[in-house]
Amino acid sequence: MGAYLSQPSTTKTSSDGGNSSMSYGFSAMQGWRVSMEDAHNCIPEFDDETAMFAVYDGHGGEEVALYCSKYLPDTIKEQKTYKDGKLQKALEDAFLAIDSRMTTEEVIKELVQIAGRPTEEPPSEKVADEDDLDTEEAALLHEEATMTIEELLVRYGQNRNAVKHAAAISAAAKKASCSNSEASDDKKEEEKKDELNGEVEEESNGQAKGERAAAGSKLRACRRAGGGGAAAAAAEGSSAAAAAAEGGSGGGSGSSNGKEKAGKAEGDAGPSCSSLASKAPGDTKSRFFEDSEESEEGEEEEGSEEEDGSGEEGDSSEMEEEEDTEEGEEDSEDEDEEEMCLPGMDGKEEPGSDSGTTAVVALIRGKQLIVANAGDSRCVVSERGKAVDMSYDHKPEDEVELARIKNAGGKVTIDGRVNGGLNLSRAIGDHFYKRNKVLPPEEQMISAMPDVKVLTLNEDNDFMVIACDGIWNVLSSQEVVDFISERMKPDQSGKIRPLSSIVQELLDHCLAPDTSGDGTGCDNMTCIIITFRPHPSPDQSQPDDPKKRKLQEEEEAVESGENGKDSKKAKND
Known part of the structure; x- marks a missing residue:
């Protein structure tokens, strides 16, 4: 109204x-x-x-x-x-x-x-909106992209054991690369070391950046989930470090996987209306109700594996379940954003666009x-x-x-x-x-x-x-x-x-x-x-007005009578 x-x-x-x-x-x-x-x-x-x-x-x-x-x-x-x-x-x-x-x-x-x-709104009167939140999230993502995996784990995981474990694996990987390079001659040793270090670094950086980008794009989900989201981020970071330890032939695939995850994270960070329109219907399926079921199943599996004494498998299962939970939250968030990102509901606030x-x-x-x-x-x-x-x-x-x-x-x-x-x-x-x-x-x-x-x-x-x-x-x-x-x-x-x-x-x-x-x-x-014809001015009367015609006739009759008397008098004179 x-x-x-x-x-x-x-x-x-x-x-x-x-x-x-x-x-x-x-x-x-x-x-x-x-x-x-x-x-x-x-x-x-x-x-x-x-x-x-x-x-x-x-x-x-x-x-x-x-x-x-x-x-x-x-x-x-x-x-x-x-x-x-x-x-x-x-x-x-x-x-x-x-x-x-x-x-x-x-x-x-x-x-x-x-x-x-006004061309610019005063800062004091500006109210934060969805675009401001996206900008803040992008800045945070950029900051985290320059952090080490240990710093990222500390920020999101607060899991000291995971940090130590990741550091130990990283040290082992470096030691293995050094021992392999000593078996070659001087020239090959330098080339081998450069290649191996490059592959390990590329793999580590690729997966780390991919995981950081995914973690950044899931920032809202992590904040809502509290400790659960933090634990998931720590587990994913630990997985990235473990993958880096494989070295050698695993470097290329690790880098590729990192790029894929980074690309996915970038898409999740701020879906636009045009990009949402091009998605297949299955891409935006809500997993709101699937999350709770998967979480319960994950807890049951974790408990049974701990009883069997298979700790490593339990850790892996827990990590997968946490990842699935975060992906579910992310998908449901994408669906919410898609619902609110219909054409005509966002865009620049400028004349001709919003008016x-x-x-x-x-x-x-x-x-x-x-x-x-x-x-x-x-x-x-x-x-x-x-x-x-x-x-x-x-x-x-x-x-x-x-x-x-x-x-x-x-x-x-x-x-x-x-x-x-x-x-x-x-x-x-x-x-x-x-x-x-x-x-x-x-x-x-x-x-x-x-x-x-x-x-x-x-x-x-x-x-x-x-x-x-x-x-x-x-x-x-x-x-x-x-x-x-x-x-x-x-x-x-x-x-x-x-x-x-x-x-x-x-x-x-x-x-x-x-x-x-x-x-x-x-x-x-x-x-x-x-x-569709000229309209008489306010001081004019309608030409076919009966009253007007009658008045005119009376005036003409009086005038003609007076004229007759005048002419008769003039004749007598």
């Missing part, structure tokens, strides 16, 4: 205008919202033969709506299809073109200026009315008092919209919001939701592609209404047409009201008395009325 003021802002911005073939009246009001995010265009002289009217309903900020009102008219004219007279295709091309520009650095800077957002606008644009050329719409603002034509919808509200739960959202990797929550965010499915901007690189712009979760309808105007078409959903959420299309039609009639004295005053009354009528409801009547409100 959003944040509301304690009292509504009912100050209205209004205007009237037109040309020889049409008239318009406009008004906008902030209402209960803490800011005004709507914008509009009223351009009766768009070019020599065309008029343009539009309403933009912004969300997440006013910047995208204001940017569109400033640049979309020229963007339409720039399209080759517009110059060729293909107005329907020109509107589609223009919507996609201006939407695409909002990803460029130049436009983003302009949007920042329009929005008045957008609906757009409904009408072009009138001769007798042709062409209306393009993206979002839930609406255009309605009155035909002898009957409402004719010229646009379709784009809502996420609608069949066509829902299919596109799911195909792009998104979902619609039970309250009708895309990934729990937007409650509309088409808009300009909102590039959080437009990051599927394998799909064209018109097939993204939130699409800027408009629906376009064309109507040939005739004498039965009285007027047209373009308004944001602040109006349509309160009144239906027919109710708005009825409201306006009644007030466009001349009053008892034959006077007619300016169109903008009718819009003002409409806004007041739709305004909620308070914010205790479901939000209906609490939104920004913008509305334009356009008549």
Whole structure:
């Protein structure tokens, strides 16, 4: 529902205008919202033969709506299809073109200026989020990559016996390498020593780095698991040292294994939406309930092996069970992160990415009315008092919209919001939701592609209404047409009201008395009325007004009578 003021802002911005073939009246009001995010265009002289009217309903900020009102008219004219007279295709091309520009650095800077957002947040006001935690974890991982295996074991394991055991194995490995190298001649001895030392060091470093990377990426799981996670880290470190002691032919495979584990750890450290999308379904299977079963089995095996006196096998089994437990925690954590890493729920917080606008644009050329719409603002034509919808509200739960959202990797929550965010499915901007690189712009979760309808105007078409959903959420299309039609009639004295005053009354009528409801009547409100013929000015009466005709006849009769008396008197004289 959003944040509301304690009292509504009912100050209205209004205007009237037109040309020889049409008239318009406009008004906008902030209402209960803490800011005004709507914008509009009223351009009766768009070019020599065309008029343009539009309403933009912004969300997440006013910047995208204001940017569109400033640049979309020229963007339409720039399209080759517009110059060729293909107005329907020109509107589609223009919507996609201006939407695409909002990803460029130049436009983003302009949007920042329009929005008045600070380029950098003060450090004291910054709140740690998931990105901050990932950065901290990456720094810790880098630090641990430079530590020795003994230091890493001390940090995570606190297992002095494991440290001593690892040190003893390492010393034995060095001694073995020295004795082997003495059997060769001087030249071979140097080459053999270099090769052996390199292999041992490569193996040790490869596995150590791999284990360190895995331990770093499992930092959160270790912290939650307490001592269990620490013991697992110590056991894994001991295993790495033992592998290094094999030396010789084991060096190459150890290095390769280290690289594989390091690569796995890097992937686990911070899964992105794109990487998650490419995973096989089995990769993200939750092992939440499997962990407890494996742990119980591990404890039983450990106990039975200790009774049999096979200590080494028990240690190995314990290490495997601990590793499986950590992998289970890691998999469940990945699943949680995947659930929260849906497209549209993360990304940069910048104008045009976390903000957008609906757009409904009408072009009138001769007798042709062409209306393009993206979002839930609406255009309605009155035909002898009957409402004719010229646009379709784009809502996420609608069949066509829902299919596109799911195909792009998104979902619609039970309250009708895309990934729990937007409650509309088409808009300009909102590039959080437009990051599927394998799909064209018109097939993204939130699409800027408009629906376009064309109507040939005739004498039965009285007027047209373009308004944001602040109006349509309160009144239906027919109710708005009825409201306006009644007030466009001349009053008892034959006077007619300016169109903008009718819009003002409409806004007041739709305004909620308070914010205790479901939000209906609490939104920004913008509305334009356009008549398809000149609308008399407020000081004019309708030419076919019966009262006016009768008054004129009486005045003419009196005047003719007086003129007759005057002429008779002049004749007598």
